Amino acid sequence: MTASPQSPAPLVLGHGATELEVFLEATCPHSKRAFDKLQPLLDAVGPDALTIQIRFVPQSWHLYSGVVTRAILAASATEGGGEAGLKALAGVFRNRADFEFDGHHSGPNMNRTPAEILAAIADLAGVDLAEAWTWNTVTQALKWHIKYARQNGIHVSPTFMVDRIVQPDMGSRQTIEDWRAAIGV
Template identity: 50%
Template structure:
């Protein structure tokens, strides 16, 4: 019998209404950041009783530290604060995106950064220490789940939006929150 309990990643879900709005985000993508920064206002406008918001992490290899950052966010979701801790890390990345991204996806100061530098920044900016779960091999199960769910739904880029299980290719991060709300409420 193992003395290490199995990690449980808290689902990144807010609200409990019948209308489902799913967002696939890569944390360092500027368009994903724009979408992420609208989600609280969207939930407030539509109402938690009227919609369920789910965030799925869409790691993308051209965002060179994407895998490290997604792993840290999901590691944070295994902490006692669960999805709130994960959201704090997402917000820290959104607020300090340049600290986690490369110029033109291939140049700039982050060329000299190590994965540990990125983890240090994530902890510093978010106040969330997720180092212990980050180092657990079984965390890859949560990462793989996000990846598989995206692929099963034909999601390849971020941000991508789904309403009630259907991909909405015409919804974009630049849309007004009221536009998203109308689509969700049908």
């Protein structure tokens, strides 16, 4: 049975009034460092105080960036929704070497196909992504993420916005307490 195309669910943590948008590239080590702090940040301030929206900013020097990002969005378009998308993203970050090139240009991933990458991310997410991968809703979501980042002047990862204002002084090497001070929660 063929599933009806669904729009990818947002990748959101918390539900508070203050909004932190975090622009990530799914194979970037700096994005991984930031991602690993998001749940502890939410735990520190409470889910009623903060909404964390994960956005994507694919970067061409991470050679499979578009393929990996599309697979994560496809995961969030399945019945698993945002939870499946978050699980796929976390899995990619835990297994970065499986999706990145040595020095951005060489290594074992030179011989991998997009289909192999999709299958690997499907295994990490625990959902079948083959059908959702083809949906126009996933294409539109991928385009939206890229356009939204560009409209906000965001070209690198991770980048942070608090209540729609870019925070150029926030970075992945800062502590959660530094982030709390910058966010004001």
